[in-house]
Amino acid sequence: MSRAVALLKHARSVFVLTGAGVSAESGVPTFRGTDGLWRNYSAEQLATPDAFQRDPRLVWEWYHWRQSVILKAEPNLAHQALVMLEQTVENFLLLTQNVDNLHRRAGSKNVLELHGNIFRARCSDCGKIVEYVFAQEEISGLPKCQCGGLLRPDVIWFGETIPADAWHDALDFLNRADVAMICGTSGVVWPAAAIPGIACGRGVKTIEVNVESTAISSIVDVSIIGKAAEVLPDLLERLTAGT
Ligand code: BV8
Ligand code: ZN
Numbered sequence: 001m002s003r004a005v006a007l008l009k010h011a012r013s014v015f016v017l018t019g020a021g022v023s024a025e026s027g028v029p030t031f032r033g034t035d036g037l038w039r040n041y042s043a044e045q046l047a048t049p050d051a052f053q054r055d056p057r058l059v060w061e062w063y064h065w066r067q068s069v070i071l072k073a074e075p076n077l078a079h080q081a082l083v084m085l086e087q088t089v090e091n092f093l094l095l096t097q098n099v100d101n102l103h104r105r106a107g108s109k110n111v112l113e114l115h116g117n118i119f120r121a122r123c124s125d126c127g128k129i130v131e132y133v134f135a136q137e138e139i140s141g142l143p144k145c146q147c148g149g150l151l152r153p154d155v156i157w158f159g160e161t162i163p164a165d166a167w168h169d170a171l172d173f174l175n176r177a178d179v180a181m182i183c184g185t186s187g188v189v190w191p192a193a194a195i196p197g198i199a200c201g202r203g204v205k206t207i208e209v210n211v212e213s214t215a216i217s218s219i220v221d222v223s224i225i226g227k228a229a230e231v232l233p234d235l236l237e238r239l240t241a242g243t
Contacts, residue, residue: 001231004207004222005238011178011205013091015170016082017195021184021210023100025229026073028066032186038062047157056142056150063153064134066100067118071133075106078183081232083107088240093173095166097185097192099155112166114192116155125149162191170195175202183209184228187216196220 008014020030029035031043038046041062045051052059083106086092094111096103099118103111121132123145132143132151143151156162174180180199187193196216199206206220209231217223224231 001224001234001238004224004235007179007205007207007222008085008089008235008239011089013173013177013179014085014089014093015174015177015180015199015204016085016092016094016183017180017185017192018082018094018096018098018103018183019185019187019192020098021186022078022082022228022232023073023076023098023102024184025076025078025227026100026102028070028073028100028102030186032188038065044158047155048159049157050159052152052157056152059153060142063118067134070100070102070118073100073102075102076229077233078228078231079103079106079108081236082183084236084240085232086110088236091173091177093170093177095170095192095195097189099153112170114156114162114166114170116153116163118153118155120154121151122154123147123149124152129154167191171198174199174204177204179205179207181207181209182216182220183232185210185214187214 024030046059046062079102082094086108092110094103094108095114097115099115101117101119119133120129121143122129126147126149128145145151182196196206200219207222208217208220209224209228211227
């Protein structure tokens with residue numbers, strides 16, 4: 001922990017990558033943990049264009065269920081610690097794989113949503129993007145656009161390319177960062193999983209926070225095993241105590 005604080009103390013630019021682990025303590029299920037299944041489906045089976053093509057109702061049921069879980073959730077101390085970190089360092093960028101909007105609800109400003117946002121929908125016909133929160137009474141069938149087209153969640157599914165501008169901006173910031181923190185991700189989903197290797201290759205100091213060791217634990221400068229909602233507030237307390 002003290003080595004992580006020392007790295008952050010001398011950092012002007014801090015890059016953070018988060019995954020489902022930082023929302024776990026808000027009660028939002030992770031993807032690959034024991035709570036990662038829904039009706040015995042895995043994310044890889046449902047979060048694909050083919051699954052939506054084949055059974056849009058099933059896929060929408062999954063997203064409606066996830067929206068209902070997230071709407072009951074509150075940002076946790078990990079999200080709040082990252083808001084503090086953004087206010088503490090000179091330059092800050094938060095790249096999240098999460099689609100739950102909890103970083104924004106916590107107050108993070110400079111956030112890039114690499115995989116989209118579950119509270120937005122996109123028209124399969126005209127491409128229009130709308131804010132979308134499922135309300136039982138509103139729709140009996142599938143959500144439709146004003147043009148009549150079928151709406152889909154505005155998230156990036158497996159097999160779909162990620163937003164080029166978000167990826168470009170993230171790498172641009174990472175290349176100039178002093179420290180990169182990798183929090184609560186299993187590091188199995190590409191291309192986000194490439195971030196730690198790119199950071200190490202650029203000489204950016206890396207800190208991992210995860211409840212268990214992962215494939216990158218051996219390549220990062222500091223690997224902290226613990227819950228994000230405990231480790232991150234502790235890190236911020238030590239970081240700001242010295243100021
Ligand atoms: C693409 C949105 C071009 C939907 C998601 C190589 C290059 C490019 C692509 C690929 C490649 N190899 C394979 C691919 C294909 C694929 C891929 O990566 N597949 C994997 C499964 C092997 N990638 C893609 O398709 C990407 N597209 O690159 O386009 C292309 C296309 C085709 C072929 C080539 C190139 C698009 C990927 C985006 C998929 N969309 N989500 C939705 O959410 O509904 S991914 C989904 O997984 C979520 O976004 C999630 O955030 C993400 C990653 O999972 P994690 O966040 O890491 O969550 P996980 O449950 O896995 O882990 C939680 C971690 O937290 C654990 O480590 C746990 O220990 C820890 N933890 C738990 N509790 C805590 C904690 N840590 C701290 N505190 C705690 N309390
Ligand atoms: Zn439309």
